[in-house]
Amino acid sequence: MKVLKFGGTSVGSAKNINNVIDILTRYSQKDSIICVVSAVGGITDKLLLAGKQAQNKDTSFKDTFNIIKDIHLNILNELNPHNASSIITYTETRLEELKNLLDGIYLINELSPKTSDKLVSFGELLSSYIISETMKNRSLSADRKNSQELITTNSNFTKAEVEYSLTNKNIVDYFKAAIQKITILPGFVSKSIAGEQTTLGRGGSDFTAAIIAAALKVEQLEIWTDVSGMYTTNPKLVKQAYPIEKISYQEAMELSHFGAKVLYPPTVQPVLDLEIPIHIKNTLEPNAVGTIISNEKTNAVSPVKGISNIGNIALLTLEGSGMVGIPGFSKRLFETLSQEKINIILITQASSEHSICLGIEEKDAEMAKQAIDAAFENEIALNKINPIIVETNLSIVALVGDNMKNHQGISGKMFSTLGKNNINIRAIAQGASEKNISAVISENDVKKALNTLHEQFFEIETKQLNVFITGVGNVGEKLVDQIQQQNDYLKENLKINIRIAGLSNSRTMIFNDAGIDLKNWKDKLASGEKATLEGFFEKTKSLNLRNSIFVDVTANKDVANLYADYLRQSIGVVACNKIACSSDYENYSLLKRLSLKYSAPYLFETNVGAGLPVIDTLNNLIASGDKITSIQAVLSGSLNFVFNNFNDTTKFYDVVKQAAAEGYTEPDPRIDLSGVDVARKILILARESGMEMNLEDISNTPFLSESGLKSGSVDDFYKTLIDDETHYQSLYASAKAKNCQLKYVAQLNNGKANVGLQEIPKGHPFYNLQGKDNIVMFYTQRYPEQPMIIKGAGAGAEVTASGLFADIIRIGNN
Missing domain, CATH: 3.30.2130.10 (VC0802-like)
Incomplete structure (x- = not known):
């Protein structure tokens, strides 16, 4: 003999009731079945609402009653489309009794606990009748037994206490004589010794099933619900949650007390006392394994269940x-x-x-x-x-x-x-x-x-990163493409799952806490909501996702000013924007402190050398106890590109325009050509070396013409390049005469830094630096004569995006 209990969702529609009948039919081929059913999903709440409305002289109780009536009659007709007259007659009679009871509550303006029990009993009594009669109509060996005739209680209405000696005898005697294969019992309902209708309180249908199972000492109690057992956590909030196959009584009690609604602990005490296992199953997925609750010891991998x-x-x-x-x-x-x-x-x-x-x-x-x-x-x-x-x-x-x-x-x-x-x-x-x-x-x-x-505790192998990117222009687009391309590789080999949850350009922004579909992200962004920097921050904060990372792919000062706000929310920051790290030393220091205080990574490898591991190498040298004595570097891929392509057969204006068109310069090329960008980079390296220095401490010897330095706009600047071609040709001619190459060099030595155009002689490591390459030479206590050299492409969308991507991966690996 088996005892199965089906909850409100399991009997909440004709479709679900058909699933219940299929399960019972299959089980009855091997065993006699006792099936305890709850009221149709939501009906108990509606009954209580109707009662409260009637008590308060609110005539809308009639509307609530009509909803209850329609729900039952619709389910009944859908289950029995050809032979429902007798069932309808009985059901309508019971519903009329319910209406009369509500009318009475309305007239006397009172809803006592005793009347409340009588009122809510209609839910289980109606559902159990409809299910049992439907099964009979389908020629199944089924019958309903009113639980009120089996379970005897005291008169503590709304939460009656069971008189077990009488109840157990009633149950044993009835089922000893029962001949039907399937017995349908209404859960929750009972009667007092005085013959008054009572109910068993919260979780009463579970309680009914447990009482029956314990009285008959069955091998296992099955509780069927709308989920496939007890989950590792709430699957509605955590998509990676999964059912626990085996769990102890104590663990189940703790989880149920703390929010797992599958089980209400006090109601299953009768079976716990007899150590009868409980099997949680899913009516909608009957073949799912579910969860078995017992005292059997399990060999769980994680100590947390x-x-x-x-x-x-x-x-x-x-x-x-x-x-x-x-x-x-x-x-x-x-x-x-x-x-x-x-x-x-x-x-x-x-x-x-x-x-x-x-x-x-x-x-x-x-x-x-x-x-x-x-x-x-x-x-x-x-x-x-x-x-x-x-x-x-x-x-x-x-x-x-x-x-x-x-x-x-x-x-x-x-x-x-x-x-x-x-x-x-x-x-x-x-x-x-x-x-x-x-x-x-x-x-x-x-x-x-x-x-x-x-x-x-359950997904230690894979770490999920939630990334929010602002500035999806040339570099940002490449970054999105790289993440999309490498995601499977990262999951399989590094156990990192990168999910882009927010994207923004200067006009629009989009968010999805489940991850933006990257197949058509451009179309979605084009139709996104209006973008604001504060709005992007507030939305990122409100989504409140774990392991959140803000990625700044702009050169915008206002974006950089928000880093502190992100870090204070424990949102990591990855930036190619150099403004924050080259701002006032106090701000640079503050961001470093906030990163440590709020365990929020702050990485900016692409501030110097784009995708080259310049800052990472420097940090590793410092961390290992080495000390920087001198740094010599060519740190501007754009300037290196310009001077590698400029000669006496080209025009300086044309070369600068080409560099801008190919994405090697900032939108305002004056930032690169004035040396400010290089000054910022050597400043960042000085600070990362442990020096307290500001931008004004760096000596910058400009090579631009005086009119170029004073230009008021980008257009004006480009005009000065045309007008002052002679000035730039003279720089080239001087270097050529000495068999030298023009390179814009940054130096840090004895606590002082300077940047400026230099004539590099043949044989120097900088002489043959090609294209947009950067080179950094670290002289340290361990590398006093032969420096540690890092060399490679220092500009371009692809390599800058790869540097940002590497910082994101670095966070995932920590």
Whole structure:
């Protein structure tokens, strides 16, 4: 004999009921089946609503009743399209009784607990009748037994207590004589010893099934619902969540208490006492494995079995120096809440005895504050303690697992994982059994917390990065293409999953917390919402995704000014924009401090040398204990391109125009040709070497003509290049006469830095530097004579994008 229970969703439509009937038919081929059913999904709430409306003299109870009636008759007719007359007659009779009851509540303006039980009983009584009669119409060996004739209770209406001696005898006697293969029982409903209708309270249908299973001592209780078992965490919030195949009773209890709605622990106590396994199954996917709850030991890979949460929590804090060393404060606090029938969900107390924190349901917060402040009125007046502090909009996140007590560092890993993602913990509770570690956090952080913890404890092999890119022009477009091209490789080989969650150009922006489809991202961006820098930041912050990274592919000062805001939200920053790192030293230092404080990476490899590992190499030298003595470098790919292509047969204007057209210069070429860009780069290298220096400390010897330096616009500047061609030809002629090459060189030596155009003689490492290449020579204590040299392409969209991509990957590898 098997006992199966089907919840409200499982019987919520004709389609789902047909699934239930198919399951029961298949099971009955081997065993006799007892099937406990809930009311049709949502009906219990509608019955309570109708009752409340009638009690309040609100005539809309009639509309609610008509909805209830239509739902049942529609399901009935859909299940029995050809032979439904007798079922309809009975159902309409019962529905008329329901209407009369509601009319009575309306007339007397009262809804007592006793009447409430009678009212809500209609849900299960109607669903069980419709299902059993439908099965009979299909010539199945099925019959309904009213659970009110089996389960006997006291008269504690709305949450009756079972009289087990009478109930167990009724159940055993009935099923000993039953001849049908399938017995349909309404869950939730019962009768008192005095013969009055009662109900079993929250989770009553589970309770009915557990009572039946325990009385008959069956091998297993199956609870069928709309999910495939108990999940590692809430699958609605964490897409990577998956069903747990086997779990202990204690683990199931903990997860259910902390938000996993599949099971309501008190209702399955009868089967727990007899150690009867519970199998959670999915009506919509009957072949799915589901979850088996038992005392059988499992060899779980992770000591954490699941992650759960309770929302709508308020945190009460009672504190004051007058509490220290004085017994009785806790007792009075708990008694006060008990008298108000307020349930305490979480308790934590500092060892200093200076404060006690309690987690309760948010709806009880105001009542709790009034009661506690009244109870401690005298102590508050004497300033021995403070008035109760109430914090709302909170949630409890809990790690659950029987084996957690045998593994060190679980709580440390939990809290550090949350901290790295800027999730503030308001209170912590951990029992001595170590089967549950709970943390109170902001309700707004729940999704990120569950995803972050799930990734840490269940998806350790793959780390997901959520990337937000602003500035998808030439370089940004290449970056998106590279991410799309390499994503599969990164997942397979580096266990990194990069998901682009936000894109923006100067006009529009788009977001998708599940990841933007990169196949047609340009079309989507073209029709996106209006872009603003603040709007992009606010949206990135509000999405609150784990491992978020902001990528700046602009040269915009206003974007750079937002880095601190991103870092304070524990959102990493990757930038090719040099403005922030070359700004005032205090700002540079602040960004570095914020990066450490909020565990938010701040990487800017492409600030110097585009995709070349210049800054990374420098940082590794410093970290390993080496000391920079001198740096010599050609750091402008655009200037190197210009002077490699400029000669006495070309015009300087044409070469600069070509460099701009090929993307080697900034949109305003004066930034490159004035030497400001190179000065910024050597400044960044100086700072990364440990020197406190600002841009004005760098000597910049310009090569531009005086009119070029004073030009007021880009167009004016280009005009000066034409007008001053003789000036630029003279520079070339001087170098040629000495058999030298013109190179724009940056130098750092003895704490001083300078940049300027130099005539490089033959044989020098810079002499044969071709195209847009950069070269950096690090002289250090370990490399005093032969420098460490880094050389390669230092400009261009592809290599700059690859440098940004490398920084993103570097974050993923940490």
